[in-house]
Amino acid sequence: MMGPTNGSFPANLPILDDKNWNKWSIQMKVIFTYQEVHEVVEEGYPTLAEGATDALRVVHRENQKKDNKAMFFLHQCVDNAHFEKIAPAKTTREAWQILETCNKGADQLKKVRLQTLRRQYELMQMEVNEKVADFFNRVIDITNQMKASGETITDQTIVEKILRTLAPRFDHIVVAIEESKNLAILKVEEL
Template sequence: MDSSTTANSFLKPPILDGMNYALWKTMMRYTIKSMDVRAWKIILTGWTPPKMLDQEGEYILKPEATWTVEETQSSSYNVKAINAIFSSVDMRIFGHIADCTVAKDAWKTLQEHCEETDSVRRTRLRFLNTKFENLRMDENETIADYDKRLKEIATEAFALGGSISSENMVNKVLRSLPRRFNGKIWALEKVKDT
């Protein structure tokens, strides 16, 4: 595997299944930006297919074959963004955006479908805080695996507008260590203090 293949594998967001929207949204934002910042700008500002006046003075869609270089370029940013969105949702979620031709519309539809109202978001943040506080390290779990579970909760909280500080994360790890580790840490601290 060459280095370009390895580098690109880190850009792939998880498949949106409706339950992981906060994580998906955060990763997708940077995935699209890494493809082309102008594609992300299309999601923010939108894109309108080029139009022209017909013989009756009405605006109609301009045939693609007659688009200018600028119109074609703008369209390509929209296509990059919408392709990234389409290819990162499961089939059930895809049904909600299948008829979208503008990346901003697909993004907004997913946001409305998957992101909750403020009151629901606050409830989810309270739930995540409770989940964080109640999370315990399993006897056979490594510290790295436990830390990964904590970071998943912190990432989801961040995506919902909350935060769990690094200090709280470290304290949580130290408080949650099974007795087999606590004794060793206590012994190390005692040696360090002398």
């Protein structure tokens, strides 16, 4: 999570661990863009050929500075295990590719997790003695987890799920809500 800044340096940088690759990589791309170093991370930069002109040497030095700046951020934003993996990298592009490879399984894991969450969501029903607020919180918790795993889920879908799965003692209230409200625009908070 990004906090207040001191000059142009964020006070709280995101740290990559073994559970947050997707969120972390998004945050880092924003930091790299803000720090104007994203090109060297994504594309790298050409090596300096022998006999290069002074103009090419200047450009190369600027690219090296950008790469060092980006590498500094990478070093600050990874846990010890990930640091050890990228320590031998000569460029930020190389380090980023190592991190992508190491965390490639994160997408597959996210898909499996999403399937599990979808199943839990589908089977979810309000318990007989459960309070409405507790049931709402359970539904919101699962839908938030689904969204964090890449699912697109609308308020309308959540509202309809809640109304469909409330305990039978609320049937008369469900009918009243369905007749008096436009479910297509009703927000979960309003429900």
